[in-house]
Amino acid sequence: MVQDSRTRTDRDYTRHDNDTGRWDDDPLSVETTRRFARRFTTVNRILLGLGVFGFVCALLIDRRRGGAGPDPEHPSGFVAWVLYAVVLGILLATELLGPLKRPVARRIRQRCAALSAIVTLICLLGLSAVWTTVYRTSSMGEIPGTIVNSVPEADAYLSGHLADGVGTIRVPTGMSIQSIDFGDDSSNVRISGFVWQKIPHGAPIRPGVLFPEAEDAYTAADSAAPAYTEQTPGHTLYGWYFSSIFRQLFDYSSYPLDKQAVWLRMWAADFDAPAILVPDFDGYPTWRLHDMTGVDPGMVYDDWNPDFTAFSYQTNTYSATFGYQRDGVADSAAKPELYFSAGLKRDPQAPFFGQLIRWMFIAVIVFAALFLITVDTERRALVGFTTFELVGFGVGILLVIIFDQVAIRESVGARGVVYLEYFSYALYAMIALVGVNAMLLTGRTRHRWLIWGGNLLPKILYWPTYFGLVLLVTVLTFR
CATH class of the missing domain: 2.70.170.10 (Neurotransmitter-gated ion-channel ligand-binding domain)
Structure with missing residues (x-):
């Protein structure tokens, strides 16, 4: 029965590829997707099991030490619990959604996009929980x-x-x-x-x-x-x-x-x-x-x-x-x-609404640039995409962010790096990754993970990566 099921799945992939064409300009897309789907599902289930086991163990240890689990009155411990919950939520959403379970190109695109949106939302909820907890905490610990x-x-x-x-x-x-x-x-x-x-x-x-x-x-x-x-x-x-x-x-x-x-x-x-x-x-x-x-x-x-x-x-x-x-x-x-x-x-209203909203618009523009990066040479000529133009675009965006960052440092007068600046550093990283993505696609060597789905992976990983970096820095700052 296992052999029959596996053969039928292979036949489904092959039939779909023959009916609709190579949806990602990769002749090995069907076979690659099928193998990757199995490995991806296995690894995700192992990580999910380890995550649940670790979460339960941490909760039992905290109870034995007299703790009360996630307690917003103790921000350092609560921030760590938020990170645990975010990781488990991402693994659980990936298992339930199963973006690679169906061998239909359109279904894979839809489920990958939905998973990207869900992971981004989970990271935003984690950020909101940390911000609310940190702001509600008093600064009485600073009293001499x-x-x-x-x-x-x-x-x-x-x-x-x-x-x-x-x-x-x-x-x-x-x-x-x-x-x-x-x-x-x-x-x-x-x-x-x-x-x-x-x-x-x-x-x-x-x-x-x-x-x-x-x-x-x-x-x-x-x-x-x-x-x-x-x-x-x-x-x-x-x-x-x-x-x-x-x-x-x-x-x-x-x-x-x-x-x-x-x-x-x-x-x-x-x-x-x-x-x-x-x-x-x-x-x-x-x-x-x-x-x-x-x-x-x-x-x-x-x-x-x-x-x-x-x-x-x-x-x-x-x-x-x-x-x-x-x-x-x-x-x-x-x-x-x-x-x-x-x-x-x-x-925090003025800095958040003043700087973050402007940087979010910049992040959206950088994300939109990913859709100009294509493996189709005819479409590339139509949209006027070249690596040099994308690099120039990235440099112009970087200058805007740098000016905002300098304004923040002048207004605060801080000696070291302040928390809000990490949002700009995350944007620097995303701009650099988009530039690297463009150079790899226009190079002579083609990477299957890039051309898979017509440069699909960078698009679905953009927002989870950005807000994941911000959430990680937030946890390290307020832990």
Whole structure:
């Protein structure tokens, strides 16, 4: 029965080839397609079986370690699960669709085109899942030190990190941000707002807050006139207005899905005083991280969306005694330092709609150029296709992409490669592959995999390859 079935299949291929002619200008197309179909189906089923087995094993191992499988709250692990799902989806779609099962040329073309569209859609769904997960994740991991959300949390942290006799005087300190403006330099941000202190009566300290990263570190010290003061039974309130450029190393590698935590480090004006700055939670309503407490409600965020505000402590060590005649590091340098952080998420709509849509049109034009590449010499002369003209076309497209890429780097000011640039690199690869495809077809040596179906493989692999490259880079960037 197996021999009869195989002979009948061969007869079907041969009959179709004789009835309709050589559909891909290759006299060995029928035999080649039949052999390739068997190998292709066998390999795909093996990979599908291994993929399902690996997916189940990974899920069991994750459960045993206490994980919950694909969890959008943990982007690094979720991105890996998305990649697994995309690979399995592609293998399953290939098995179900079976583009080479029927020996009819038209059916092969239709099913190959349908499989290409399905694989492209799966890659796009994977990209959307990763983008959504990454954007929803907060940038709280960029906050320096340990977050404190209340007076008891601050007291608990300080009790475990203060040396004996240090920080005996607690100075409540608050912050209200009026504006945040990222400058042209990728390491500069201009911040303005108010900072206040409540100095206990009789405390042997002078009022003032120092910003070590500011251009003018003494903007809010006693050398500057307070914006307001108030006497109360227990303390004296001092408030200063400040506006300065702060130096901070920002990471733009995931642009336009980057998130930044803009932080202000604060020191007491008395460098060696027995005082420690503590958050003045009494100066705010009930503190909630994502309510943007401590930020002017009317603040203009430009290209950013608000995420959170938080106080935190971090103990920094320095390789100097600051002139004090003591062994090791100065006591004041070993104290926990107070930080106020504001988290911002970049609004990705402008970069995505501005750059990606333009690059998608370019990708469509490059894809359309594939249909001008033909193995038929008469049709080639009719459409005016030559390798030189295709190379010139590719160079013109490359210049447009390069100008866009330079504009991105100038607007962001990043030092390394940013995520959005990988879309242009994928386009570079596709343009190069289309050029190589044209040169191979016009060369003296004919490759069967190229002339099969009239240059069918490059056409059906174009979009899956492009979005597959983008998805792979996305997974590597956000894993």
